[in-house]
Amino acid sequence: MPYTPVPRTPASGAAVPSATTVAPAQACPIGPVVDIVFSRWTTPILWALHTFGRQRFVELERRIGTITSKVLTQRLRQMERDGLVLRTYYPEVPPRVEYEISDLGRSLSPLFAVLADWSQANLERVEEARRAYDAPGETGPVTSRRP
Amino acid sequence: MPYTPVPRTPASGAAVPSATTVAPAQACPIGPVVDIVFSRWTTPILWALHTFGRQRFVELERRIGTITSKVLTQRLRQMERDGLVLRTYYPEVPPRVEYEISDLGRSLSPLFAVLADWSQANLERVEEARRAYDAPGETGPVTSRRP
DNA sequence: CTGTATCCACCTAGATACTG
DNA sequence: CAGTATCTAGGTGGATACAG
Numbered sequence: 001m002p003y004t005p006v007p008r009t010p011a012s013g014a015a016v017p018s019a020t021t022v023a024p025a026q027a028c029p030i031g032p033v034v035d036i037v038f039s040r041w042t043t044p045i046l047w048a049l050h051t052f053g054r055q056r057f058v059e060l061e062r063r064i065g066t067i068t069s070k071v072l073t074q075r076l077r078q079m080e081r082d083g084l085v086l087r088t089y090y091p092e093v094p095p096r097v098e099y100e101i102s103d104l105g106r107s108l109s110p111l112f113a114v115l116a117d118w119s120q121a122n123l124e125r126v127e128e129a130r131r132a133y134d135a136p137g138e139t140g141p142v143t144s145r146r147p
Numbered sequence: 148m149p150y151t152p153v154p155r156t157p158a159s160g161a162a163v164p165s166a167t168t169v170a171p172a173q174a175c176p177i178g179p180v181v182d183i184v185f186s187r188w189t190t191p192i193l194w195a196l197h198t199f200g201r202q203r204f205v206e207l208e209r210r211i212g213t214i215t216s217k218v219l220t221q222r223l224r225q226m227e228r229d230g231l232v233l234r235t236y237y238p239e240v241p242p243r244v245e246y247e248i249s250d251l252g253r254s255l256s257p258l259f260a261v262l263a264d265w266s267q268a269n270l271e272r273v274e275e276a277r278r279a280y281d282a283p284g285e286t287g288p289v290t291s292r293r294p
Numbered sequence: 295c296t297g298t299a300t301c302c303a304c305c306t307a308g309a310t311a312c313t314g
Numbered sequence: 315c316a317g318t319a320t321c322t323a324g325g326t327g328g329a330t331a332c333a334g
Contacts, residue, residue, distance in 0.1 A: 028191035030262040032270055038185040040327070044175035057296055071327055073297060083276025094295040095334085104272050107265065114261050115177040118254065125251050126183055129230025187306070204316055218307055220317060241315040242314085 036082055037108060041067060041075045046105060047112065049085060054100035079105070183229055184255060188214060188222045193252055194259065196232060201247035226252070 037043070041064075048063045049055070055063070061072055076099060079085045084105035090096040184190070188211075195210045196202070202210070208219055223246060226232045231252035237243040 028194040030190055030194070030259060030266055033262050033266040034185050034190055036273055038181050043177055043181055047175040047177070061296095066328095068328060068330095069297065070299090070329090074326085081277055081280040082273050083280075084273075089296095092295095093334095095297085097296065104269060104276070107269060111258075111261050111265055112177060114258050115180050118258055119177055119180040122251060122254055123179055126229050126231075129251070130228055133228040133230075208316095213308095215308060215310095216317060217309095217319090221306085239315095240314090242317085244316065 036084075037111070039075070041071060042079060042084075043112075045072070045075055045079065046084065046101065046108065049099060049101040050106065050109065050112075054098050057097050057099065060099060084108075183231075184258070186222070188218060189226060189231075190259075192219070192222055192226065193231065193248065193255065196246060196248040197253065197256065197259075201245050204244050204246065207246060231255075 037046075044064050044067075045060065048060060052059075052063065057069075057072070057076075060076075061067060061069060064072070067075075076085060076087065080087050083102055086100050086102050088098045088100075090098075184193075191211050191214075192207065195207060199206075199210060204216075204219070204223075207223075208214060208216060211219070223232060223234065227234050231249055233247050233249050235245045235247075237245075
């Protein structure tokens with residue numbers, strides 16, 4: 001996911017430099033949630049927790065399969081901080097830690113459902129569009145391509 | 148957006164190294180769509196095109212406010228390739244180019260609506276969770292924090 | 295088991311200058 | 315106007331080693 005080096009919502013006092021008659025910048029209303037929910041690993045992690053329930057660190061690691069423990073830790077920490085997952089620590093030897101999705105995390109389910117639906121319905125269209133774009137073939141009368 | 152250096156969907160033949168009794172890795176079903184739709188700038192761009200309709204490069208640039216022309220070009224190219232936006236080139240002097248959202252791009256509207264709703268309903272909860280996490284205060288009996 | 299600590303690779307994006 | 319060319323910065327993520 002984007003790391004948001006500049007604000008997704010431009011400073012409200014900033015106003016467009018000057019010049020032309022373009023409507024003043026309005027903020028994209030879904031910027032923050034995108035930063036919170038979507039990154040390379042947050043969706044797979046949330047999905048795994050949602051689908052398989054409360055589980056230990058290693059289970060999660062194995063379930064996702066290609067993630068490293070370092071990154072899994074990083075993502076889980078952020079998600080815990082954001083209130084999307086809950087971490088329970090059992091002071092045993094060897095130590096045991098369990099992660100589960102929180103109510104807040106679970107509230108993302110409808111979002112995931114919509115995403116899955118869109119994916120199901122339109123992913124093939126995207127791939128088709130890419131093939132068409134990449135093909136050396138014709139360029140329409142008005143719509144152009146790369147030089 | 149994640150650049151997906153490794154597949155979001157682990158190679159199906161790969162299987163978890165060996166060992167334990169964890170369920171085999173199943174793929175997070177929404178990985179690809181996340182890569183297509185969510186990045187630092189794709190959402191603001193799509194939102195601007197959806198909200199203000201067909202417009203020229205500079206209008207878009209001013210509307211979004213903080214994006215540079217280089218990045219705007221990059222993102223628009225990718226979105227054009229993915230079939231989410233349409234580009235129309237008018238060979239005039241000075242040149243004129245107009246961008247608009249495609250039907251495929253418009254099909255993302257319900258998704259954006261759900262995101263906006265979730266944001267409206269839960270963003271404050273996230274911020275609250277962060278404040279609680281960052282606060283030096285109490286740690287519950289089982290749920291832990293950073294060391 | 296559950297992480298940390300390093301080091302490195304890659305990508306996105308910002309700043310700036312320049313072109314047809 | 316609509317980009318391209320360069321350079322730089324910063325973050326996420328990968329690989330590996332190691333610790334409590």
